[in-house]
Amino acid sequence: MRETLVLNASFEPLSTVTLRRAVVLVLQDKAVVEQAHPGLRIRASAVELPVPQVIRLCRYVRVPFRRQAPWSRRGVLVRDRHRCAYCGRRATTVDHLLPRSRGGADSWLNTVAACSEDNGRKADRTPEQAGMRLISGPFEPTPSQTLLLALGVSGRERLPDWLPVTA
Known part of the structure; x- marks a missing residue:
């Protein structure tokens, strides 16, 4: 469930x-x-x-306003629906577009989900240097998108009964 x-x-x-x-x-x-x-x-x-x-x-919990969703490896895999950004197969790792060894950050716009084969093939290079094209590019999800992705709600799936339908 x-x-x-x-x-x-x-x-x-x-x-x-x-x-x-x-x-x-x-x-x-x-x-x-x-x-x-x-x-x-x-x-x-x-x-x-x-x-x-x-x-x-039962009791109200005060939550500080969040303009950005916090970055995490799990969040990147969920955002990309566990699909490799290079080949579309099942992704198990996170790849840094600009490698961390060259100053790349752990950020939504610098990371994509990748299968271990493509992650190893790209190695310590940028996708352009490795001659690899991205099927889908990185994006920064909003906090509400992150919550929906964590719940497994996408445009292709049946919406949960509790989720209000907005037209």
Whole structure:
């Protein structure tokens, strides 16, 4: 199952958590289930509750405004949907367009997902020096795009029931 969306007490999306963490928050009365998987329930000796898709915190959590999503290797792989930017096969590593050894930074615009073969073939060179073309270029996702990508929502997939449809 996918991760569970966590809403602030004001219903603004905060993050995603594992199903286990969501259940713990609900059992500790720190959150309530706003939307559950239809027909699925978690049962224990003394408790039974629906499997949460969306939970809402009972107390408001103040979150500092973020203009940029923080960079991470996992974030780059998720952003690029685990597809190699050079050949389109399954990506397992992150490649720096300007290698770190030459001053390249760990940033959204300097990194792409890559398969290990293409990452090794490019080595310590730029794509132009290695004669390799990018199928898809890097971009900097907004914090809200990062949250949707982490949830696995793309234009080609069915939207989760809890996600409002905007026209």
